[in-house]
Amino acid sequence: LSGFGTKLDSMTTNHTATVNELKSRITKLQTRKLKINNDMDELSLILEKSSKAATQYESKIKTVKGFMHEDYTVAKLKEDADKLGIEGLVYEMISWDKQYERSVLAVSSDWIKAIVVKDFATLLGIAEFARSKKLPKLKIIPLEAIPKFKLNLPKQSGVVGILADYVTCDTAYFALKTFLFGNIILTNSRETAYNLSQSGYKAVTLDGEFFEAKGGTVVIDINSKISKLTKLISMSSDIDGLFQSISIIKKYMLNKKHSLKKIDDSIQSYTTRLSISEKSLVSANENHDNLKSRISSATNMKEQLTKRISGLTSRHLIIKSEISAHESHVTSLNERILIVEENYASGEQTRIAAELTKINIKKTDIEESYTTIKNEYREKSSQLITLQTKDTAEQSQSNRLYDEESSLNLEDKEIETKIQDLEKQKELKNTILVDLRQKEQELIATSGSSIGEVKEFDDKLKILSEKDKDLTNQINISERETDSLNRDLRDLKETESKLQQIMTVFGFKKGMETFDVESVVQGLTSELNSLSELNAKAPEIYITTSNGYRSMSANKNTLEEERNSIIAFIESVEKDKRQTFLNAFDTVDKEIRLIFNKMTGGNAWLELQNEDDIFTSGISYIIQFKNKPKRESTSISGGEKTLAAVVFVLALQKLQPSPFYLFDEVDAHLDAPNAEKLSVILEERSKKSQFIMVSLKDSVVQKAKLIYGVFPKNGVSNVVIYKDKRMPSLRT
Structure with a gap:
């Protein structure tokens, strides 16, 4: 072990x-x-x-690139700004206060996005670079070619000053400020600007109204802003x-x-x-x-x-x-x-032996009677103990029954007093009822002329009946509380007496401290007496109401269980629906990837627009032909859409095959190689499904087992049939 x-x-x-x-x-x-x-x-x-x-941002960049305007050129040149010697853009090199913004933008609308360089050599280098890249429109300002001049302000009311004075920039680029705004006069009003333009000056108002010299043209800037397309295009690589x-x-x-x-x-x-x-x-x-x-x-x-x-x-x-x-x-x-035998005779010895035998027999009988008496004594002792325990149990039960009898007697007395009080109240109510019936007869007698009074009395009776119900409920509640208090009081008294006995047993003979509850009992008694009447049908109504409550509670629990089972069923259905959809989605996506790669050498796949909410969001069909960027199926050409649609239909066939498919010139927009690849795939798939196809492509027709050719002759359509010899005989 x-x-x-x-x-x-x-x-x-x-x-x-x-x-x-x-x-x-x-x-x-x-x-x-x-x-x-x-x-x-x-x-x-x-x-x-x-x-x-x-x-x-990609959609925005595509839109901007599609326009191919000046911002695209600037963005491309800024990628190599240090290499090309570009100082910056005009709107990046100058600044102005908010109140002059309309005036500045109205004057510099054509040059605000121009590129600034130091000299003509840099300008020519940038021009050559732009031409080699086939970039569109481009504006370049060489700082060294800007002449130095200063405009004398005309002495006329309404003139604020030269606009260049209200534009700030780095000291190295003062020539740029002079080039753009040095010959522009800033005015307060339109009339002053117009008069100055007639005098041969270029003038602009604070509200953005720009007048060319001699009143040739007027540029009005209402709320224009500098486009951030350049920055947006620069983000394309990011x-x-x-x-x-x-x-x-x-x-x-x-x-x-x-x-x-x-x-x-x-x-x-x-x-x-x-x-x-x-x-x-x-x-x-x-x-x-x-x-x-x-x-x-x-x-x-x-x-x-x-x-x-x-x-x-x-x-x-x-x-x-x-x-x-x-x-x-x-x-x-x-x-x-031996000595005794030698000394005594043999007769005496025999006598002694016989007496010893008798004595032994008596001894054996006495021992047997002793054993019997001892066993009887043990049985009687056990019976005595059993009877004593039964006696103790019967005494305790007798005491308990006596206590119950006394409590029942007290309750009987209380019920009798309550019945007497209720009978007295009944007599009073009967007298009141007789009086009310007499009044009712009087009212009935006068009902022909006092219908309104009857209605008033009915309303009052309803109010009184409602009060009666409320008082009855209050009385019932008070009675129950009184009964519970009486029972608690009796229990406390019994507990007190038991505790006093226990304390007496342990040697405490002094009186225990008690609490005076007489005032509480008197208050409850006065409250009970103040209640005028009792509702005798309250127990029946209570039983009916409690049974109704229990049945309604059982019905409620049943409905809750049914509701929980329905919710669990709905959740299981939703889970199965989601899993079924995802399995089908994976199957179709896998087939699309395989077929598209087999046909074009490119890639195609499905994407969920929102994986958390697959049933309310959509599915994107992404196409990426070989050596081409990926695009959605809605933004590809007609032939590419045809190819993508055929791939999608063939992928769906894998999920839930159909017995036959009918295609009407689905290869019309396909080139010869793609049509050939399509015919190969259809020939493979025709082993499990039948394909009926209208086609003008030789590569597709060659793979067919049964061909119907339609041609016109003398204005009438004729049909010619070709059947592959390897096919079984068919009725045509």
């Missing part, structure tokens, strides 16, 4: 170590899974926001990088999803192993406990046997000594018997 115990100890230790190791591994995996989930949530949020921003980052993040998230699946599988495996190890550990512990108990009992038995053996050994020695003593005694007795 000790050897088995040692083995079980080692097994328990091994199982415990295994369980701890598995738990630590599961904890680590769960921590890693939680971290990955948190990373996935953060990446999903980043991916969602970056995708929205990138899509938004947006492409952002799309690449989004693609990398998606791949990373896909890898993380695979990692999560592996982690879940590992956790499941470890959990299974953990449950097996825990069961083995529990079994080993149980066996160990049983073995411990067996070892303990065996040890106790060994100790008892050892003690008994030692006792028996000592007793054996004592008995040996006694036997030797008895043998010596017997020897002496035998010697004495």
Whole structure:
């Protein structure tokens, strides 16, 4: 048993170590899974926001690039600003106060986005660069070519000053300010500006009305702003990088999803192993406990046997000594018997032997009668103990019944007094009822002329009946409270008497401290007496109401259970619907990728616009032909749309195949190579479904097993039929 115990100890230790190791591994995996989930949530949020921003800016950039105006040119040149010697843009190099903004923008509308360079050599270099890049419209201002001049202000009312004085810039670029605004006079009013323009000056008002010299043209700036398209176009490369980052993040998230699946599988495996190890550990512990108990009992038995053996050994020695003593005694007795036999006659010896036999018989009878009496005494003692316990139980039950009888007598007296009070109140109410009936008869007699009074009395009766109901409810509540208080008072008195007895037993003979409840009882009694009448039907109404409440409560619980089951059913349906949709989505997406790559060598796939709400959001069909950027299916050409639609239909066939398909010149916009690839795919798919197709492409017709050719002759359509010889005979 000790050897088995040692083995079980080692097994328990091994199982415990295994369980701890598995738990630590599961904890680590769960921590890693939680971290990955948190990373996935953060990446999903980043991916969602970056995708929205990138899509938004990409559409804007595409629109701007489509216009190909001056902002596009400026943006392209600014990418190599240091290399080309560009100082900056006009609107970046000058500034003005808010009150002069309309005037400045009205005057410089043509030059505000111009490029500023130092000299003509830089200008020519930029021009050559723009021409080589085939850039559109371009404006360049060389600082060294700007002449120095100063305009003399005309002495006329309404003139504010020269506009250049109200524009600020770096001291190195004062010539730019002079070039743009040095010959412009700023005025307060339109009339002053017009008069100055007639005098040969260029004038502009604070409200943004610009008059050319001699009144040639007028430019009015109402609320124009400097376009930020240049900055937007410059972001195009960043947006492409952002799309690449989004693609990398998606791949990373896909890898993380695979990692999560592996982690879940590992956790499941470890959990299974953990449950097996825990069961083995529990079994080993149980066996160990049983073995411990067996070892303990065996040890106790060994100790008892050892003690008994030692006792028996000592007793054996004592008995040996006694036997030797008895043998010596017997020897002496035998010697004495011989002496007696020699001294006494044989007749006397026989007589003594007979008397000894009689004495032994009497002794045996006495011992038997003693044993019988002792057994009877034990039985009577047990019967006496049983009767004493029964007597004690009957006495306690008698005391309890006596207490119940006294409490019932008190309740009977209280009920009798209440009945008497109620009978008195009934008599009073009967007299009041007789009076009311007499009044009712009088009212009925006069009802022909006093219908209004009857209605008033009816209203009053309704009010009184409602008050009667309220008072009845209050009386019932007060009665119940009174009964409960009386019961509590009796219980307290009984408890007090018991406690006094217990205290007396323990030697406390002094009176216990009591509380005066007479004032409370008097207050409750006066409140009870103040209640005028009782509702005798209240118990019946209470029973009916309580039964109705219980039935309604049961109905409510049933409805709650049905509601919960319906909600659970709806949730299961929603879950199955979502899973079915996602499975179908994955199948179609996989087929689209395979077929499109097979036909064009490019890539095509489906994207959920909102993965959190797949049923209210849409699905994007992304197309990327070989050596072309990816685009949505709505923004590709007609032939590309045809090819994408055919790929989509073939992918749907994989999800839920149809017995036959009817195509009407779906290859009309396809070139020869794509038509050939389409015919190959249709030939493969025709093994499981029938394709009926109208086509003018030879590559498609060559793959057909049965061909109907339609041609005109003499103004009439004729049909010619060709059937592949390998096909079985068909009725045409």
